[in-house]
Amino acid sequence: MTRLVVRGGRVIDPAEGLDRVADVLIEDGRVRGVGPAGTPADQVIDARGRWVVPGLIDMHVHLREPGQEEVETIASGCEAAVRGGFTTVVAMPNTDPAVDSEASAEFVILQAARAARARVLPVGAITKGRRGEELSEMAGLVRGGAVAFSDDGSTVRSAEVMRQGLLYARMLGRPVIAHQEDADLNGGGVMHAGRVSVVLGLPGKSSASEEITVARDIKLAEVTGAHLHCAHVSTAGTVDLVRRAKARGLRVTAEVTPHHLSLTDECVRGFDSVYKMCPPLRTAEDVEALREGLRDGTIDAIASDHAPHSPEEKEVEFSLAPDGVIGLETTLGVVLTDLVHEGRLGPARAIEAMTAAPARILGIQRGTLRPGCDADLTVIDPELRWEVDPSRFASKSRNCPFAGRTLTGRAVSTVVGGRVVWTLDGVRG
Amino acid sequence: MTRSAGGPAWNRRHLLGLEGLSADELACVLDTAESFKEVSTRSVKKVPALRGRVVVNLFYEPSTRTRVSFALAATRLSADVVDFAASTSSARKGETLRDTARNIEAMGVDIVVVRHSAPGAADHLARVLDASVVNAGDGAHEHPTQGLLDVFTIREALGRVQGLRVAIVGDIAHSRVARSNIWGLRTLGAEVVLVGPSTLVPAAFREMGCEVSHSLDDVLPEVDVINMLRIQQERLLAAPFPSLREYTRLFGLTARRMARARPEVIVMHPGPMNRGVEIAPDVADGPRSVILRQVANGLAVRMAVLYLVAGGRPAAREADPRRAAAPRGEGREVLRGAAARTGGAR
Ligand SMILES: [Zn+2]
Numbered sequence: 001m002t003r004l005v006v007r008g009g010r011v012i013d014p015a016e017g018l019d020r021v022a023d024v025l026i027e028d029g030r031v032r033g034v035g036p037a038g039t040p041a042d043q044v045i046d047a048r049g050r051w052v053v054p055g056l057i058d059m060h061v062h063l064r065e066p067g068q069e070e071v072e073t074i075a076s077g078c079e080a081a082v083r084g085g086f087t088t089v090v091a092m093p094n095t096d097p098a099v100d101s102e103a104s105a106e107f108v109i110l111q112a113a114r115a116a117r118a119r120v121l122p123v124g125a126i127t128k129g130r131r132g133e134e135l136s137e138m139a140g141l142v143r144g145g146a147v148a149f150s151d152d153g154s155t156v157r158s159a160e161v162m163r164q165g166l167l168y169a170r171m172l173g174r175p176v177i178a179h180q181e182d183a184d185l186n187g188g189g190v191m192h193a194g195r196v197s198v199v200l201g202l203p204g205k206s207s208a209s210e211e212i213t214v215a216r217d218i219k220l221a222e223v224t225g226a227h228l229h230c231a232h233v234s235t236a237g238t239v240d241l242v243r244r245a246k247a248r249g250l251r252v253t254a255e256v257t258p259h260h261l262s263l264t265d266e267c268v269r270g271f272d273s274v275y276k277m278c279p280p281l282r283t284a285e286d287v288e289a290l291r292e293g294l295r296d297g298t299i300d301a302i303a304s305d306h307a308p309h310s311p312e313e314k315e316v317e318f319s320l321a322p323d324g325v326i327g328l329e330t331t332l333g334v335v336l337t338d339l340v341h342e343g344r345l346g347p348a349r350a351i352e353a354m355t356a357a358p359a360r361i362l363g364i365q366r367g368t369l370r371p372g373c374d375a376d377l378t379v380i381d382p383e384l385r386w387e388v389d390p391s392r393f394a395s396k397s398r399n400c401p402f403a404g405r406t407l408t409g410r411a412v413s414t415v416v417g418g419r420v421v422w423t424l425d426g427v428r429g
Numbered sequence: 430m431t432r433s434a435g436g437p438a439w440n441r442r443h444l445l446g447l448e449g450l451s452a453d454e455l456a457c458v459l460d461t462a463e464s465f466k467e468v469s470t471r472s473v474k475k476v477p478a479l480r481g482r483v484v485v486n487l488f489y490e491p492s493t494r495t496r497v498s499f500a501l502a503a504t505r506l507s508a509d510v511v512d513f514a515a516s517t518s519s520a521r522k523g524e525t526l527r528d529t530a531r532n533i534e535a536m537g538v539d540i541v542v543v544r545h546s547a548p549g550a551a552d553h554l555a556r557v558l559d560a561s562v563v564n565a566g567d568g569a570h571e572h573p574t575q576g577l578l579d580v581f582t583i584r585e586a587l588g589r590v591q592g593l594r595v596a597i598v599g600d601i602a603h604s605r606v607a608r609s610n611i612w613g614l615r616t617l618g619a620e621v622v623l624v625g626p627s628t629l630v631p632a633a634f635r636e637m638g639c640e641v642s643h644s645l646d647d648v649l650p651e652v653d654v655i656n657m658l659r660i661q662q663e664r665l666l667a668a669p670f671p672s673l674r675e676y677t678r679l680f681g682l683t684a685r686r687m688a689r690a691r692p693e694v695i696v697m698h699p700g701p702m703n704r705g706v707e708i709a710p711d712v713a714d715g716p717r718s719v720i721l722r723q724v725a726n727g728l729a730v731r732m733a734v735l736y737l738v739a740g741g742r743p744a745a746r747e748a749d750p751r752r753a754a755a756p757r758g759e760g761r762e763v764l765r766g767a768a769a770r771t772g773g774a775r
Contacts, residue, residue: 198633199448201548201569201605271549316525317547319568 003027004418005037009047009379013054014352015359015368024052026375029418033371045413045420047379053351054367055087055376055416058328059358060152060177060231060255060303063089063120065111066104067096071397072308074108078117079394080306080328082422085411087376088119088366089306089328090358093130094153100125100136105144117421118414119376121147121362123177126165132156135165142172147362150177152231153278155213157183162217166226175227175253175361180213180238181205181279190319192265192280200268202319205280207235214238218245221252229361230254232305234279236289243298253361255301256290258334259325259401263287267401273314273321274401277307291344294353301357302350304331308397326395330388330402332380336409340382347382379413381427386410439737443555443562446571447612455617459581461733461741462726468505469729478736479508482539487530488565489515489545494700494724495565495575499542502731511538526550527557534560540735543567561738569603575699576609578730580617582723583654586695591618596648598624598680599658599707600669602631606658606699611637624648625680628669645680649689656697657682657708673706683709687717695719 004026011022011034023037058081064072074091081089091108093099099108105122112120124141128134130151138149149169155178156162162178169176186205191197193204214230218241221228230242233254245252259277264284267275275281293299307324314321332354339345359367366376388405390398412424438457447455468476484503486496496512503510513533524532530541541558543551544565551564551571566572584590595614601607601623614621615638622640623630630641642648649655660676670676682696696708696718704710713720 195633195636198602198631199608199637201567201571201603201608271552312525315527317545317553318549319547 001028002043002418003041004043004045004375004415004420005041006045006047006052006377006379006415007037009050009052011052011369012348012351013369014348015054015356016370018369019348024369024377026415026418029375031369031371031373031375034369043420045379049381050412051347051351051380051382053378053380054355054369055414056085056332056354056378056411057088057090057358057367058086058304058306058331058354059090059301059362060257061089061091061306061328062094062308062324063091063108064308065095066107071310071313072395074111074120075115075117076394076396077306077308077328078112078115078120080326081118082414082416083394083411084328084330085332085378085380085414086118086328087378087414087416088121090121090123090147090362092150092152093123093125094151098125098130099123099146100128100130100141102137102140102144105141105146109145118416121145121364123148123150123152125149126151126156126169126176127161130154132158132161135161135168138168138172142174146174147364148175148177148229150179150231152177152179155179155181155183159216159220163220163224166220166224166228170224170226173363175229177229177231178213178217179231180210180217182209182212185209185212189280190276191268192282194265194283196265196268200271202268207237207282207286210235210279211237211241214241218242218250218252221245222250225251227251227253232257232260232279232303233290233293233299234260234282234286236286239289239293239298243293246298253300254293254298255303255358256294256299257303257305258327258331261287261290261294261302262334262338263401268318271318273316273318274325274399274403276318276321276323277305277325278323291339295345295349300353300361302331302335302353303358304328306395307399308395309399311398314399325399325401326393326397327400328395329393330400330407333386333388333407333410334402336382337407341408375415375418377415378411379415380409381412382409384408384410384412442738443551444573444734444738445551445555445562445564447573447576447609447616448571450612450616452616452618455577455580455613458577458730458733458737459584461737462577462581462729465732465736466726466729468732469725475505475507477507478741479503479506479739482508482739483511483537484508484540484542484735485511485513485533485538486565487513487515487533487541487543489526489543489550490566492544492566495544498724498727499563499565499731499735502728503735505728506732506735508540508735526553530554530558534558540739563734563738566605569605569608571609572605573609574727574731574734575606576613577734578723578727579606579610579656579697579699580613581726581730582697582719583695585726586719586722587653590614593653594620594622594651595654595656596622596624596645596652597656597658598645598682599660600629601625601634601658602629602669603661604658610656611639615639622648622652626670626676645682645686646689649686650691652694653691654695654697655682655690656699659699659701660703660707662703677706681707681709682712684711684715687712687715690717697723699723
């Protein structure tokens with residue numbers, strides 16, 4: 001029997017209502033208990049002055065494999081994940097080909113097992129080829145390991161197809177993760193439609209485009225009884241819609257990205273495409289509403305929407321550049337720096353949004369240090385100051401909107417299944 | 430000249446837009462343009478200010494008049510001019526804007542004049558090139574030399590800009606000319622009222638310090654300047670207004686409408702005109718029209734811009750160290766005299 005003790009850290013396990021200094025004892029890859037670990041250990045992680053939290057879960061990443069291995073692979077994405085403190089990532093199916101069959105879901109799991117870094121849970125496409133026309137073999141996807149369904153990157157344009165997808169997903173007991181924007185209303189928009197887009201002469205995507213689709217999907221969740229999860233919500237109006245849906249008892253959950261919690265459309269002045277993503281950066285009022293929604297639980301989870309792109313793709317005219325930014329290696333630091341240290345979000349709620357909340361949404365037995373669970377945990381130095389330097393990222397891509405910023409707080413050790421998969425250089429262990 | 434005392438009013442390497450230019454910087458360009466306009470009246474219309482420099486016209490959108498205006502401006506400054514039209518180049522083979530521009534720059538170019546359909550294209554080039562970049566129109570973002578020549582023309586015709594009320598009429602939403610005019614005019618103290626159908630004049634322009642109106646008839650009696658923008662018929666495909674006929678009925682500048690305007694009003698148009706659509710022929714050619722003066726002034730303004738971004742100093746202050754090796758002594762002499770002559774013109 002191998003015993004690992006994580007000694008003397010501030011253990012924050014929101015699922016268990018736990019926040020106190022303690023040891024975490026791990027035996028044979030499982031959590032044995034939280035408390036004084038008197039017995040001798042094979043390995044000790046000195047966590048004094050650190051936070052010890054359940055392994056972080058990022059429920060929205062794009063790993064680009066298969067199809068675009070030059071910008072990210074499952075292996076490189078998983079390395080980026082563990083360096084960012086994430087022990088589980090949820091991979092969106094908009095690869096080439098799309099993950100829309102049992103075999104394609106199994107391929108993702110197989111590649112993740114080969115990489116042996118973070119755990120990867122595939123999401124299956126709602127519709128074949130993500131074309132929004134016919135349902136994919138959703139039961140087969142579940143057999144292949146899919147934990148949810150999404151056509152992310154695109155909205156299921158037909159309300160009827162979306163209704164059927166929600167109904168079918170409900171039968172399978174899985175959530176539908178909806179990417180929500182109205183393509184017609186968007187026109188050729190490449191940023192938020194507002195004062196800044198008017199000044200820059202760039203076509204804008206209105207907040208209404210997102211909110212109309214969120215409202216539609218909430219109504220469809222109501223009529224089907226299905227679990228709707230709103231991906232990367234970005235507007236104050238969406239927060240309001242989700243808040244009211246929850247108040248009515250509907251099965252509606254939501255996630256928000258660190259960039260939507262931290263940056264605004266003012267960043268687009270200068271036309272740097274590192275600030276181009278979908279949904280676009282919104283206004284300061286939206287950022288405030290998202291923070292409030294996260295605080296009061298209207299928004300359940302924080303997810304990076306890690307979306308790698310090569311410099312060749314990205315460093316072109318703003319309107320031609322693809323949407324997306326990477327986030328696995330900065331999410332925790334940005335959340336700690338801009339929300340927790342600024343007093344806008346309590347540490348336990350921040351950790352919950354990256355552990356218990358995504359686990360609950362996805363119905364997986366993770367995101368907690370409850371005895372008997374897989375020993376996935378993250379040791380965080382909340383006060384460590386570090387400069388974001390994308391050239392040192394494990395991700396194969398560099399499209400990071402936080403490059404050059406000094407952040408306070410980062411993961412220093414990441415443990416997956418009782419195995420220390422990563423430790424920051426120079427950290428005592 | 431009422432430029433602030435101390436350092437030179439102009440020390441920018443690029444002209445990407447009029448947003449963010451100070452009143453002093455705008456006045457500096459206008460005053461320099463006024464000096465150069467005098468050059469056009471001579472029998473030998475050339476000054477050696479940019480001798481040995483290379484200016485490339487990198488045009489990704491067809492625009493004969495702007496391209497010719499820049500080429501002529503560079504020629505009059507004795508620069509070498511290269512025309513690089515994207516239709517006849519590798520741009521069609523998928524080479525990126527950045528690669529194309531870098532290739533051109535590697536041939537020893539000092540100033541890149543760029544016209545492109547993507548907003549921010551000029552900003553993008555300014556980030557990746559060592560050469561100076563002059564924006565000759567980037568999508569719906571800015572067309573700073575057009576804005577400058579419009580302001581120049583207003584100042585020349587009416588003797589001032591401060592306190593004037595200027596109507597800009599047409600498809601404001603998609604107009605780079607409107608945006609550059611708004612920045613230039615607002616910074617110099619003019620009032621701007623934007624006129625057009627609600628689908629083409631978003632209320633968000635109020636946040637740029639403009640008024641918005643959907644009635645040309647209401648606005649005409651109270652303005653000093655009417656700037657009629659070109660209606661791009663291809664925009665009809667997106668159906669922002671029901672028909673050209675209806676547009677003309679509501680927003681076309683006809684002689685009958687002109688009767689509502691002040692007698693000293695001036696009528697402008699950046700061209701090319703759709704005669705009979707946004708402007709009636711008898712108004713375009715009428716006594717209040719300054720449309721041809723705009724074209725002539727465009728040349729002087731573009732000479733001034735090329736001269737200034739290349740490190741020239743209208744008041745003959747010390748040379749920009751980055752361009753210290755550049756020969757410009759003779760041109761500077763010419764301008765020193767001219768600048769003195771136009772002193773206090775504002
Ligand atoms: Zn998405």
